[in-house]
Amino acid sequence: MAVARLGGGGGRRRLFGAFRRLRVRWLAALYRRSLRRLRAYYAKAVQDLLEGAAAMSTLRSQAAADCSFGTAFAPVVAVGY
Template sequence: MAVVRLGDGSRRPRRFMGALRRLRLRWVVAAMYRRALRRLRACYAKAIRDVLEGAALFGAARADAGV
């Protein structure tokens, strides 16, 4: 069976470029994960603040009602 390979016989630059591409992709994915984690922390902190504020308001409303 005949096999045809396209391109020149030099494989070294292609390996280097492939490694560079994989490394860049890892950096991009890591940056995306860091950004998502930062957003998640901000949302979580905001949700906790809202819950504590709501509990304080509810406690104040109960105290005003005399319950």
């Protein structure tokens, strides 16, 4: 089937279409960059949490080791006051 286009505005449409494609590509690149930054921020936050948990467990184990060397005392009863 033969199709005829009326009007000569094809060049202008191509130019605006090219600008639209460039804008969409730029926006996609912007979103990818922000996603990369967010992923890096999340990875750093998780790493900091894990390091903090490891440090706390080390401190707790040292404190438990220090407390485990205590001696048992018999109860002291004061009689005759």
